[in-house]
Amino acid sequence: MHDKLKNIILTLTLIGIGLGIFSYSKMYEFFYQEFYFPAILAIILIVFFFLPKNLKIKSKFLNLTALGIGIVLVTLTTQLTLDYFGMIRTEKILTEYHELDCEKITDRFTTDLANNEMKYFSSGLVGSGNLSENIKEYGIENFDLGCMVYDNLNCYNKLVSNYLKDKKNITINELYE
Incomplete structure (x- = not known):
């Protein structure tokens, strides 16, 4: 059970960090402050992986908290990524119509x-x-x-x-x- 949960948390962390890096690389000039909270969540999850194994095995609360943080991280970074693609779509439409x-x-x-x-x-x-x-x-x-x-x-x-x-x-x- 512990290994499966650890792999799920690791997967969520990597997805969240990947989406966060992608979004940040595209939107940092305008919305860099939107990335503070996801960055803090990613740091907390990274720290979770360096905690002693016996502490993570004994504490279900710690594991469930890390899982919750991972879910929130993926949700926030997914929303930032979707916002980016929405901005690209809007820019494309406005450019197209403005030229007519x-x-x-x-x-x-x-x-x-x-x-x-x-x-x-x-x-x-x-x-x-x-x-x-x-x-x-x-x-x-x-x-x-x-x-x-x-x-x-x-x-x-x-x-x-x-x-x-x-x-x-x-x-x-x-x-x-």
């Missing part, structure tokens, strides 16, 4: 509508409130751009607003509430 002029973005809206992949690019200093949750009900993904405003993305947003008004009988302003 109003005429081409109309064609893109038609394609997105046919594929049920519509987007809304909210911007402004105030924030989008409940827009992200409310607009999701209509199969539209919200991209909150903060204070950046782009004319071509406003063209796309107008098409989305008109679609909601004509087909769903709701205005975009109602979705902010």
Whole structure:
């Protein structure tokens, strides 16, 4: 039992450290503070492996605690890795749409509508409130751009607003509430 648990904890530790290193290498410039807690957990697990064997065999609490820490470490580093891939996806979409002029973005809206992949690019200093949750009900993904405003993305947003008004009988302003 002890050897199996030790191997499980070792596997969780290695996976957590691997995912943590991958995420850190990709996002350290912006989010380095997010890696403090996973790093502390990894250090605790490494220390666990250097504890005397008789102490680990006698203490089930110590083993279960190490297992719990390993699970938390893998969960946190997996979330950081998924956040990274989400940021890459968002960056790719924003780059693609930002390069289109109003005429081409109309064609893109038609394609997105046919594929049920519509987007809304909210911007402004105030924030989008409940827009992200409310607009999701209509199969539209919200991209909150903060204070950046782009004319071509406003063209796309107008098409989305008109679609909601004509087909769903709701205005975009109602979705902010």
